[in-house]
Amino acid sequence: MRASAIAVAADEHRRDERPLPPDADFGDATPGKIGMWIFLLSDATMFAGLLLAYGVLRGGSEVWRPPGQPELGINFTAGLTFLLICSSVTMVLGYVALTEGDRRTSVRLLLLTALGGILFLCGQYHEYFGIWHPGLSEQGLGFGSSAYASTFYVTTGFHGAHVLSGVVLLLLTALAVGRGKADVHDVEAVGLFWHFVDLVWILVFTLIYLIPE
Amino acid sequence: MRHARHESRKQYWVIWLYLLFLTLAEVGAANISSLSRIWVVSALLLLAVVKAALVGLFYMHLAHETNVLKWTVVIPMASPVLYAFVLIAEARWRLL
Numbered sequence: 375m376r377a378s379a380i381a382v383a384a385d386e387h388r389r390d391e392r393p394l395p396p397d398a399d400f401g402d403a404t405p406g407k408i409g410m411w412i413f414l415l416s417d418a419t420m421f422a423g424l425l426l427a428y429g430v431l432r433g434g435s436e437v438w439r440p441p442g443q444p445e446l447g448i449n450f451t452a453g454l455t456f457l458l459i460c461s462s463v464t465m466v467l468g469y470v471a472l473t474e475g476d477r478r479t480s481v482r483l484l485l486l487t488a489l490g491g492i493l494f495l496c497g498q499y500h501e502y503f504g505i506w507h508p509g510l511s512e513q514g515l516g517f518g519s520s521a522y523a524s525t526f527y528v529t530t531g532f533h534g535a536h537v538l539s540g541v542v543l544l545l546l547t548a549l550a551v552g553r554g555k556a557d558v559h560d561v562e563a564v565g566l567f568w569h570f571v572d573l574v575w576i577l578v579f580t581l582i583y584l585i586p587e
Numbered sequence: 588m589r590h591a592r593h594e595s596r597k598q599y600w601v602i603w604l605y606l607l608f609l610t611l612a613e614v615g616a617a618n619i620s621s622l623s624r625i626w627v628v629s630a631l632l633l634l635a636v637v638k639a640a641l642v643g644l645f646y647m648h649l650a651h652e653t654n655v656l657k658w659t660v661v662i663p664m665a666s667p668v669l670y671a672f673v674l675i676a677e678a679r680w681r682l683l
Contacts, residue, residue, distance in 0.1 A: 399655040411656070415663045422667035429671050434678030452614045456607065463603040466646050470596055562648075569646045573639050580635035584617040585628055 410563040414570045417536075421574050424532060425581055428525040438587055440520045444513040446583050447501070454497045455579050461490025462572045465544075465565050472558050477551055480561065484548035487568065491541040498534050502527075526582060533578055536571045543567060602645045609638050 396402045432438050439445065468483030496505075503509040515523045547564045550556035616630045644650040649657055 399653060401653040401656070403652060403656055408656070411660060415660065418664055419667070422670075426667060426671055426674060429675045430678045433675035434681060436682065448614060448617055452610060455610055459603060459606045459610065462606075462642065462646050463599055466599050467596065470599075566647055569642055572646075573642045576635055576638045576642065580613065580631050584613055584631050586617060586624060 404559050406559050406563050407566070410566045414566060417570070418574075421529075421532070421577075424525075424529045425577065428529060428581065431521045431525060435521065439522050443515050443520060443522060444510055446510070446526065448583055450497070450501065451579060451583050454494055454501075455575060457490050457494050457497070458572045458575050461487045461494075462569050464490065465568045469558065469561050469565050472551065472561050477554070481548050481552045484544050484551065484561070488541050488544040488548065491537050491544065491568075494537055495534060495541070498530065498537075529578055529582060533571070533574060536574070540568050540571050598645065602641050605641055606638055609634050609641075 400408060464483045465487045468480045468487060471477075471483060472480040499505070501509060502511055504512055510526075511517075515526070517527045518524055543564050547556055547561060551561065613631060613634045616627055616634065619627060643660070649660060
């Protein structure tokens, strides 16, 4: 009896689409948006831990890249960075389209964003294992062979797992928007996650790839 | 309202151009061999912070949020920089 009363209350709550009154501290940010920000901050501490470990190991070593291990390719990765930046702009345009009530354009832009993520993952696979030329793992950069190799694979792999999660989230959201089951707030929350993945990559690209020896 | 959204669309493309330009600047800075390492590293870190700030402020809409939400995000995001500075300096000091 009590359980069904809770189910009815929860159902009514979901149907209640009246906007919340502006909060004194958080303005008109929805609880969903604040929840996503809290999640992103906890996720950021995980990336901070990995990047700190990398910084301490690199800072405390006389020679960071052991002789015989390959350098990381900057130009190819700059292309991947550009891909993520492009996918961030399609994400935010998809959000704007939905605020204008244009579901069809919003779905297309969300799918285009997911495609950017899929291409990024293909690029990362190529970088690790090689598709059209030998990958880093075939050039002597084996996981566990040095701190240089391990911090590279752990940090970029953890980021890649985020890109994969983002792609799944984007595809599910595009489906929900197409069916009319997701609103602008849902798309904004997914957008926050996607832009966060882009933001973290900006830092990973600089710290892991660009800082010279 | 439609005009405002048109403006925001234009702003998103302008930010995209800035991000593209800054990425090219990063690749250029990483390849400069005539500058000393400290200057190259400082320039790269500055460029990365500017890019991350552009994404956070405009694509993640932090620029339009209340000050409480802005600080709620910025303080935890920025504090690892302090730990990094202390821990990396300590690791380097032990090498001396």
